[in-house]
Amino acid sequence: MAGSTDVEQGKMQVIGKDALADGVVAVRFADPDGGTVPAWEPGSHIDVIIDESTVRQYSLCGDPADDTCLTVAVLREENGRGGSRWIHDSLQVGDLVSIAGPRNNFSLEPAQSYLFVAGGIGITPLLPMVRAADAAGADWRLLYGGRTRASMAFADDLVARYPGRVELRPQDECGLLDLAAALDALGDGTGVYCCGPEPLLHAIENECRNRSGVTLHVERFAAKERPADAVDGAFEVELRQSGKTITVDSGETLLDAVLRSGVDSPFSCREGTCGTCEATVLEGIPDHRDSVLTEDEQAENDCMMICVSRSCTPKLTLDL
Template identity: 50%
Template sequence: MRAVAPAETGEPIRKVRVESVDKIADAIVAISLVSLDGDALPDWQPGAHVDLLMTENLIRQYSLCGSPADRMRWRVAVLHTPDSRGGSAWLHTCVQPGDVLPVRGPRNNFRLAPARRCLFIAGGIGITPLLPMIEAARGQPDVDWQLAYGGRSRSSMAFVHELEQMGERVEIVSEDESGVLDLDRILGEPRIGVAIYACGPEGLLTELERRCRSWPPGTLHVERFRADAPTGGSAAGAETFQVVAQQSGVTVDVPPDRTIVEVLEERGIYVPVSCGEGVCGTCITRVIEGDPEHRDAVLAEDEQASGELITPCCSRSRTPRMTLDL
């Protein structure tokens, strides 16, 4: 992943101070961030995340899991994964209270929509974006909500003690004690008026998508850690296609082993990139002409179907030529 200069994104980069770093579960730390001058931080809504610019070439996204009502601090929780590409390892081993970090955001691709009944389903560290959503649901007496939260063991599950105080609406299931989440029981029969929000490992989200096909369209809302490979294809493209950057007047060929972003960058056209995997939404670009082959996990189904937007960090073109608003 390349470094992203502030001018490339148009989004302001601010510096925050690490207020605390606390171990809250096996291999998970909660990091509290405050402004340098003691002023309130920018407003945000449940489902939002921030970019942490940890080193020159290391940018990662983390869900805000504190309270939106607390304007003085942001909280993120970070799992140190065995296959870490550097982000979680750096935050676990290098960050100390008092350190200053550049951040960008907040940005929200996982918004909480109005609903009379909300079902939250979390797997492991996927609990983080759901916590502010649960707080919002609890603050509305007319909203019926439930949480099903699964993990390998209770010691590996973040915020368990906090959630246990919420009573019978919360179901905590650890594999070493009770097995995996019983999704058929948790979901029940398809019905109207339910919003399902889920975040966690890909296996959990795939199973939820399969089971929710018979539910009303738009019922299930998911946030992924990484984008899927396209159905029936691999991560690499099958054919070369052309991309026209209309504003710049540049046309490039994008071969099967390169991304749109990489090829355009070589011609001096810098597209804002953060995750590089189609999960953060930083690089979303308007399509003027052509048919995108979507490989992201951030655009909604209707946005993908419209063909008007693309994430050029990972997506490709189904047509031989595509024109972008760049």
């Protein structure tokens, strides 16, 4: 199953908002009563609940040892769904915001060495990983690409703090990242961690598919493209705990069918990227369409993200 931490939810106060790079701001949240923030590990994210219908996930990029605040960095996306524009334009220091999490679907696993590959704002979940790998004395390096040098948040600090380990490759100066060369230089037992836009993730998945000796971990900020041959047929689902059997119609999601039946099930992104709606599969074979589970985890067919995934069999049985 996808890894996760116990999820907390409550109001937190914005105690800082600072420009980091072109189109990127850092936002720091703290307990309004002065208490400690929830513990977290590298790779974790939080849900920022803007309103009842608008929830956005942002990776934590601060220091897990700092229990006074949670820090995220947000790229302004003019053609996005509005969450980043709200954070850039409307969110102010002193505001109270509902936060859920932290939750971790992108854990840093033990490895002989590490290659971290970031594209743009994808640097955010990798920052605590770099810090942890360096503190542990691990062999690691970071390949960091972006549109322009001015758009690459944390770039100067990374180069100064970790001389010789960080390679910056602004696209307007260097072109696309040379993933093949970076992967060719790796030794056996290397963990490769990548976060960034979909073209980068697709490219590195293709590069790693037939390579032995490396283990690839990716995190997506947006849902994978829907397969061209995907079929949204109706199917039945037995909800074992609830004692109900429901039909998921061709025009609705499994999550919506579960909620329609009166069964309470947690959810957040509705895009298969956050892991909140993960459910245990007791019988049947899911049609996995999420961006959380790895290919190996999907092949185990013991869990699924019910907000986007469907069924390959006429019936599924879930532990709901």
